Amino acid sequence: MPKQSRRDFFKISAALTAVTAGVTSTKIKAESKDYIPDKAMGVLIDTTVCIGCRKCEWACKVAHDMPTAPLESYDNRTVFNEMRRPDHTALTVINEFPGKELDRFPIDVKYQCMHCNTPACVSACIVKAFHKHPNGTVTWDGSKCIGCRYCMVACPFQIPAFEFDKAIEPDIKKCDFCFERTKIGMLPACVEICPNEVLTYGKREDLINIAHNRIEIDPDKYENHVYGEFEVGGTSWLYLAGKKMPELGMPDLPRATAPGVSESIQHGLFAYFVPPLALYAVLGGVMWINKNRKNSETEE
Ligand code: SF4
Ligand code: SF4
Ligand code: SF4
Known part of the structure; x- marks a missing residue:
């Protein structure tokens, strides 16, 4: 992770000052990411x-140098006794639900960042620590983050997780779509290891066609809905299932893009009301200074 320099500090201070000062005359412009490039990639999850x-889950941790138990221990299915969420210790998790009526098999569902086409986290982050790449990936940059956690509030899927157990330089953790792997032509680690071809990596537009074809061929097996095709403006990760996704732990979301909602909130709250934003900016600056003071002390 690149280190922050004194120049970065002045840049951020200036940016915060500008934001604070500018709010009286202009509305804050949250970044809009409506543009979906043709080369946007995705993953179709056939639950x-x-x-x-x-x-x-195991492959994801290995690919990201996160602590993990041996692969054999993942056979223990007692983890399905409770619902889990991706967090700072696991960027993806599987939950299990009862199968359809007359179906003896349970339904297992994988969760991770959805890499939204118009990501609320990108829009909500005032220092642009989140970034949407042309291939669809949404990444987070720790060198820019000031730890405000506004992204956590904005995400409609409740994905960004904060390292609460780390006193010094806690990170925001979320699936990065294995960006370091895909940019050199490798598959995401979870896609590569899946033994049942549940996960199909490819162009988002192709995946949508594949999904609709599967529904057409076997309408009794699937709900007639590709989750993620339109939800909150569309997502890179898409789901097929035998039940409605809100019955399988996913939120029931509108087609409207989430940033539209978060921008409205930002604008409504802050555009004509300076004190919260000023306080927010000052707090951000203090957090940034403390973070760098700790860095300097560690280096000394
Ligand atoms: S799921 Fe949440 S964290 Fe992931 S891209 Fe969408 S808004 Fe951002
Ligand atoms: S794409 Fe990579 S980071 Fe995301 S869940 Fe799969 S293995 Fe984990
Ligand atoms: S079958 Fe594939 S998606 Fe399902 S839990 Fe195993 S590796 Fe994950």
Whole structure:
């Protein structure tokens, strides 16, 4: 992670001052990411063939140098006794639900960042620590983050997780779509390891066609809905399932893009009301200074 310099500090201080000062005359402009490039990639998750082996959870941790138990221990299915969420210790998790009526198989569902086409986290972040790449990936840059956690509030899928157990330089953790792997032509680690071809990596537009074809061929097996095709403006990760996704732990969301909502909130709250934003900016500056003071002390 690149270190912050004194120049960066002045840049951020200036930016915060400008934001604070400018609010009286202009509305804050949250970044809009409506543009979906042709080369946007995605993953189609066919939950009807997932066996809940959780190899994807293990491979994700290995690919990101995160602590993990041995692969054999992932056979323990007692983890399905409670619902889990991706957090700072696991960027993706599997939950299990009862199957459809007359169906003896449970339904296993994988969760991770959805890499929204118009990401609320990107829009909400005032220092642009989140970035949407042309291939669809949404990444987070720790060298820019001031730890305000506004992204956590904005995300409609409740994905960004904060390292609460880390006193010094806590990070925001979320699936990065294995950006370091895909940019050199490798598959995301979870896609590569999946033994049942639950996860299909490809162009988002192609995946949508594949998904609709599967529904057409086997309408009794699937709900007639590709989750993520339109939700909050569309997402890079898409789901097929035998039940409605809100019954499988995913939120029931409108087509309207989430940033539109978060921008409205930002604008409504801050455009004509300086004190909260000023306080927010000052707090951000203080957090940034403290973070860098700790860095200097560590280096000394
Ligand atoms: S799911 Fe949340 S964290 Fe991921 S891109 Fe969308 S808004 Fe950002
Ligand atoms: S794409 Fe990479 S970071 Fe995201 S869940 Fe899969 S393995 Fe983890
Ligand atoms: S590796 Fe594939 S089959 Fe196993 S839990 Fe993950 S998505 Fe399901």
